[in-house]
Amino acid sequence: MKDIEVKVGQKFPLTIKRLGINGEGIGYYKRKITFVPDALPGEVVLTQVTKVNNRYLEGKVLKVRESVPERVSPPCPVFFLCGGCQLQHMSYPAQLNFKRQIIMDSLEKYAGHVNPETVRPTIGMDKPFRYRSRNQFPVEKSGRNIRAGLYKEQSNTLIDLDECIVQDKRTMQATNAIKVIMSELNIDVAKNVNKEEGVRYIMTRAARHSDDIQVILVATTRDLKKLDLLTERIMRLPNVVSFGLNINADRDLLTGSETIILDGQQAIHETLGETDYEVTAESAFPINVRQADVLYETILAAAGLTGSENVADLFCGSGGSALKLARHARALRGADLNEQEVINAAYSAAANNMENCLFEAGEPADKLEDWIQDGFYPDVITINPNRSGLTADEIDAVNEIKPAVFIYISRNPSTLAKDLAHLTKAFTVDYIQPIDMFPQTTQVEAVVKLVRKRRL
Structure with missing residues (x-):
């Protein structure tokens, strides 16, 4: 044609x-x-x-x-400009259906032998706004005034946000107060890290079960002008219990590897169910704390633990789901590449008097092999990789070990389906449970329960 x-x-x-x-x-x-x-x-x-x-x-x-009945009026006044949300013009039930459908479409494209009916309806939220407990807004200067918000979609134009309806109100209140303080002190800003030194992002995190707020400024240098005065004024803000700097001069990264707490606590305290967690500035702890309860309960249900099982949690992060599982297992071992996350997980386990947990830093597939050589054979393996999915070595390791139950937590329908095409050599997909961790956006999390095809 x-x-x-x-x-x-x-x-x-x-x-x-x-x-x-x-x-x-x-x-x-x-x-x-x-x-x-x-x-x-x-x-x-x-x-x-x-x-x-x-x-x-x-x-x-x-x-x-x-138009169609699924179209609604977006409640955010800058929805059609801002790139933060993509689906506010769609009714929430339609959003949930869409998120199920994109997983089914990915299966059809990359793993056609997996029955799409194994994908369950998406678990949503009763109140799909104000769920983000953490923000990270880029900053820029207009004269002496500090602006912070999100970029217009597919552009470098910053939309200065005083309000964001998917953010916890406390994070926005703290961010707005910090913008005023930085403006009054004329704090340097580095929008172009190749030419300027100063602050790049304002990060705030609010604990769900307390009023604790942590503030982190991402900056190109630790030698900010008026840093002592800036620290004093930010620590006087309501409920701020921790303030620090993350040092990052790499334009391609949101945060750097070094965070310095200048005043207050090293971490803020979060509670999910019966478990207390220590959440540091670098922690990958869920942003949607309310829905994290649902996620962890879903993982626990998929594991089907009776108290006699050994569980291996790969890419365990700060121990979010691991500590939930450990309460119902004989023993649990977790591994992650991020050493600080492993320290957080171990600290939280100790704080909850959970002595059946061991957390280690390192390549998860290598740690799994070490544990088996030590005599720790997992009945259940859970894995929560980044959006790029599993490596060939990780897939081979799980297929070779063949635990009775393998639980894959995915944030990317495409890589999930590609990985399932290989994992189904040793496992059968029991079900795929989508969970809406980020309402109003296209992102979807999925908990996949796979069961061993044949006994060893």
Whole structure:
């Protein structure tokens, strides 16, 4: 078929067939796939072309000519500018259905032998706003005034946010107060880390079960001007119990490896169920603490522990789900590449008087091999890798060991499906349980229960 001629700025009506993994509407203009953000399946939208590629088009909605019942008015006034959320224009039940569907679509594409009906309905939240207990906002200066917020989608234009309806109110109140303090003290800001020294991000974290707030400024240097005065004023803010600097001059990283607590506590205290956790500035502890309860209960249910099992938790982080599992297991061992996370997990285990846990830093697949050589054979293995999924070595190790139950916690439907294509050589997928950890966005977490195909 001869390629169609389309120019940037061209307008045409488009029927949206489905949503892409980033929440964009997908239609076909003269058989060429066309991506249109903020459009919903079943709608007819007047589209203006913003990008032309040999394989696809990108456009924007000029007018919704035929809408669908799933469309709602976004409660955030900057939704159509800000890149933080993608789905506020979609009803919450429709968001949950979409998140289930993208997992099913990924299975069809990469692991067609896995029955898509194993994907259960997505577990959502009763109140899908104000759930983020931690923020990390980039900063810039306008004269002496400090601005902080999120970047306009696909741009370097910063939207100064005084309010964000997915953030805990306390994090926004603290951030706004810090902007005022930094402005009054004329604190240096480094928007371009190659040319400037100063603060890059404001990070705040609020504990769910207390009023504790931790403030961390990500800066290119520890030698900020007026740092003593800045520390004193931030520590006087309501409920701030910890203040520090994270040193990071790498433009490609959000945070660096070094954090210095300048005043107050090294960590803030969080509670989930019966378990207390110590959460440090670098911790990957869940941002959605309310839904973390649901996540950990789902993992525990999948494990089906009776109290006699050995459990291995790979990429255990700060011990979130590990400590939940350990209460119902004979013994648990956890491993993570991040040494500070392992220290946090061990400290939390000790604080909860849990003596059946051992946490070690190192390559998780290597640690698993060491534990087996030491006589610790896991009946249940859980693994929670980053969005890139499992390595070939990790897949081979699990397939070779063949625990009775293998639980895979995934944050990326595509890499999950690709990994399941290999894991199903030794395991059968019992079910996949999506959980909405980040309402109003396209992100979805999934707990996958796999059971051994045959006994050893």
